Amino acid sequence: MERVLRLQDVKMRFLDNQVLKRINLDVYRGQIIGYIGPNGAGKSTTLKIILGLLEGYEGTVEVFGKKIEIGNVDYKRKIGYVPENAEVYDMLTASEYLTFVGEMYGMDRKQAENKALALMTELGMESAFYERISSYSKGMRQRVLIVASLLHDPDLIFLDEPLSGLDANSVMIIKDLLAELAARGKTIFYSSHIMDVVEKISNRIVLLVDGEIAADGSFDELKNSSEKGSLEAIFNQLTGFESHQETAENMVNLVMGEEQK
Numbered sequence: 001m002e003r004v005l006r007l008q009d010v011k012m013r014f015l016d017n018q019v020l021k022r023i024n025l026d027v028y029r030g031q032i033i034g035y036i037g038p039n040g041a042g043k044s045t046t047l048k049i050i051l052g053l054l055e056g057y058e059g060t061v062e063v064f065g066k067k068i069e070i071g072n073v074d075y076k077r078k079i080g081y082v083p084e085n086a087e088v089y090d091m092l093t094a095s096e097y098l099t100f101v102g103e104m105y106g107m108d109r110k111q112a113e114n115k116a117l118a119l120m121t122e123l124g125m126e127s128a129f130y131e132r133i134s135s136y137s138k139g140m141r142q143r144v145l146i147v148a149s150l151l152h153d154p155d156l157i158f159l160d161e162p163l164s165g166l167d168a169n170s171v172m173i174i175k176d177l178l179a180e181l182a183a184r185g186k187t188i189f190y191s192s193h194i195m196d197v198v199e200k201i202s203n204r205i206v207l208l209v210d211g212e213i214a215a216d217g218s219f220d221e222l223k224n225s226s227e228k229g230s231l232e233a234i235f236n237q238l239t240g241f242e243s244h245q246e247t248a249e250n251m252v253n254l255v256m257g258e259e260q261k
């Protein structure tokens with residue numbers, strides 16, 4: 001199996017906050033990694049390090065067999081990224097924005113525009129293509145980001161909460177799209193809090209808790225080792241959180257001005 005990504009002893013600290021403690025991870029071609037963990041566990045930080053957007057970490061990161069520390073940025077041409085919070089250029093139309101992104105990846109202008117229009121049309125966005133992104137709904141913006149990440153035919157795709165704001169029909173398309181991309185040899189690194197989707201689409205799940213990998217395996221492997229039925233329940237167990245009902249009840253009591261238990 002071809003290894004496309006390797007993290008060795010990766011650590012990251014912001015002042016006195018040790019966010020990543022020691023991450024070791026090998027990712028192989030065609031895998032769909034569901035990268036999950038509680039809020040603040042360090043998922044986005046890991047992604048940003050691999051993407052070369054964060055400096056000051058320890059350890060080594062290898063993408064497509066080459067260390068990224070040695071200033072080699074060529075690997076970025078083969079990477080796609082859907083960020084969690086994107087600065088989309090609001091004043092541009094989708095056509096202008098996507099053509100610009102395509103050109104940044106070295107595509108020809110006309111080719112980028114045609115491909116962007118074809119992809120947007122598949123997502124039902126043909127009529128909005130020449131309208132400004134500032135007029136878009138959240139789900140429409142999200143579709144632009146997904147198209148932007150795929151335009152240059154990347155081999156390794158990072159998605160941070162990609163289904164955010166998408167309606168049920170679009171969610172189904174994106175789920176099938178990721179499976180199809182992986183079946184054709186692309187590697188997907190998928191970070192999300194929507195456990196039932198992660199459970200369905202990932203063939204490998206990596207759980208990050210307090211900056212360390214707490215579990216790594218297929219859903220079936222995780223299920224066998226924890227005896228819980230769903231990824232949501234496994235997540236709650238492995239992150240040491242089983243008091244959701246009590247917390248919810250306490251909150252309702254607080255809202256309604258009643259005594260705590």
Ligand SMILES: Nc1ncnc2c1ncn2[C@@H]1O[C@H](COP(=O)(O)OP(=O)(O)OP(=O)(O)O)[C@@H](O)[C@H]1O
Pocket residue numbers: 014017019037038039040041042043044045046
């Ligand atoms: N630029 C930064 N400066 C200082 N601290 C940061 C910075 N970026 C992230 N952190 C801290 O690092 C920790 C991990 O953040 P990160 O965004 O990686 O978590 P996450 O797992 O992606 O969380 P979420 O599920 O909420 O998106 C948090 O405590 C956060 O406050």
